[in-house]
Amino acid sequence: MLKSIAIDRNEVLKHYKTIAVDTHKGIQGHALLIGGSYGKMGAVCLSSKAALKTGCGLVTAFVPKCGYEILQIAIPEVMVLTDAKKRCISNINFDFQPNAIGIGPGMGQDEVTQKTFLKLLRTNKSPLVIDADALNILSKNKAWFLLLPARTILTPHPKELERLIGEWNSEEEKFEKTISFSLQYNVIVVMKGVPTHIVDGETIYKNTTGNPALATAGSGDVLTGIITSLLAQSYEAVQAAILGVYLHGLTADIAVPKTGFQSFIASDIISHIGEAFLSLE
Numbered sequence: 438m439l440k441s442i443a444i445d446r447n448e449v450l451k452h453y454k455t456i457a458v459d460t461h462k463g464i465q466g467h468a469l470l471i472g473g474s475y476g477k478m479g480a481v482c483l484s485s486k487a488a489l490k491t492g493c494g495l496v497t498a499f500v501p502k503c504g505y506e507i508l509q510i511a512i513p514e515v516m517v518l519t520d521a522k523k524r525c526i527s528n529i530n531f532d533f534q535p536n537a538i539g540i541g542p543g544m545g546q547d548e549v550t551q552k553t554f555l556k557l558l559r560t561n562k563s564p565l566v567i568d569a570d571a572l573n574i575l576s577k578n579k580a581w582f583l584l585l586p587a588r589t590i591l592t593p594h595p596k597e598l599e600r601l602i603g604e605w606n607s608e609e610e611k612f613e614k615t616i617s618f619s620l621q622y623n624v625i626v627v628m629k630g631v632p633t634h635i636v637d638g639e640t641i642y643k644n645t646t647g648n649p650a651l652a653t654a655g656s657g658d659v660l661t662g663i664i665t666s667l668l669a670q671s672y673e674a675v676q677a678a679i680l681g682v683y684l685h686g687l688t689a690d691i692a693v694p695k696t697g698f699q700s701f702i703a704s705d706i707i708s709h710i711g712e713a714f715l716s717l718e
């Protein structure tokens with residue numbers, strides 16, 4: 438098996454930044470979360486709330502029009518921009534420079550959504566986290582890999598990874614293919630799974646936190662919000678991914694003695710992020 442670096446408390450503390458006493462929301466990072474579609478607005482609610490709960494100063498969500506009230510009511514702290522279309526995203530438009538963008542949760546893969554994602558890839562100047570349907574759209578349009586900004590973070594689950602890099606016949610081959618992909622496009626791949634590995638070129642990190650309580654709808658959407666938030670707060674891309682997967686898993690380790698495995702849901706990740714942070718202090 439290939440050598441990996443364990444993502445444990447010591448590893449995370451090497452780059453962990455405490456909050457300055459004189460900081461303010463204007464310098465704590467502004468994250469933009471793009472996603473949602475009719476029936477899957479919860480995904481972007483979870484991502485945006487997770488971004489706020491991991492220290493981001495400002496969070497804006499860009500959603501189809503039908504998501505406006507859902508977002509405003511579910512999370513009053515999040516600002517909301519809406520697409521012209523009701524049920525899906527057709528024209529991503531915003532008039533500020535986000536410190537990081539997370540795209541994909543619940544977004545769907547409509548033709549118009551694919552087109553506006555391509556436009557974003559061509560014009561975007563912000564660090565990117567790509568998840569869920571944004572990954573699936575990329576997999577359908579592999580020529581677009583070349584448009585990914587250096588150090589983009591991709592967060593596929595095993596099925597999404599297979600769509601991206603093709604099938605593998607062994608664990609070793611899976612890592613070989615992911616490493617080549619990471620090197621070829623200069624991107625970071627968060628291989629979500631049990632455990633989650635992060636591939637940054639030839640360097641592999643292996644997470645030590647988390648448990649089966651995380652096998653529940655929306656837990657990946659929450660991870661996208663966490664990593665986007667850390668990226669917006671100026672963590673270097675691989676460090677945002679490392680701290681993100683560590684905290685995400687730790688919430689489940691902290692919560693399970695209270696919730697049990699079965700009753701733990703993605704919102705419980707968000708409600709235990711505070712305790713996960715405190716364990717680093």
Ligand SMILES: NC(=O)C1=CN([C@@H]2O[C@H](COP(=O)(O)OP(=O)(O)OC[C@H]3O[C@@H](n4cnc5c(N)ncnc54)[C@H](O)[C@@H]3O)[C@@H](O)[C@H]2O)[C@@H](O)CC1
Pocket residue numbers: 476477478479480481541542543544545569570594595596597629630654655656657658
């Ligand atoms: N409340 C919401 O609005 C939710 C929205 N979601 C969104 O729904 C869309 C579809 O995402 P899905 O991931 O469900 O669909 P996908 O089609 O990408 O993935 C589901 C398939 O992948 C397989 N799979 C998933 N995790 C796996 C693992 N760890 N090991 C092996 N196979 C695995 C499943 O068996 C299934 O065949 C995304 O946009 C996502 O963000 C989901 O996150 C669920 C919650």
Ligand SMILES: Nc1ncnc2c1ncn2[C@@H]1O[C@H](COP(=O)(O)OP(=O)(O)O)[C@@H](O)[C@H]1O
Pocket residue numbers: 569594629630631632633647648649650651652653654655656657658659660
């Ligand atoms: N059995 C498990 N043990 C540890 N982590 C898990 C387990 N099952 C799922 N996870 C984690 O939960 C998340 C699931 O992400 P994903 O499949 O994208 O969910 P969703 O799309 O529903 O939000 C990943 O971070 C994955 O590592």
Ligand SMILES: [Mg+2]
Pocket residue numbers: 568569594657658
């Ligand atoms: Mg997912």
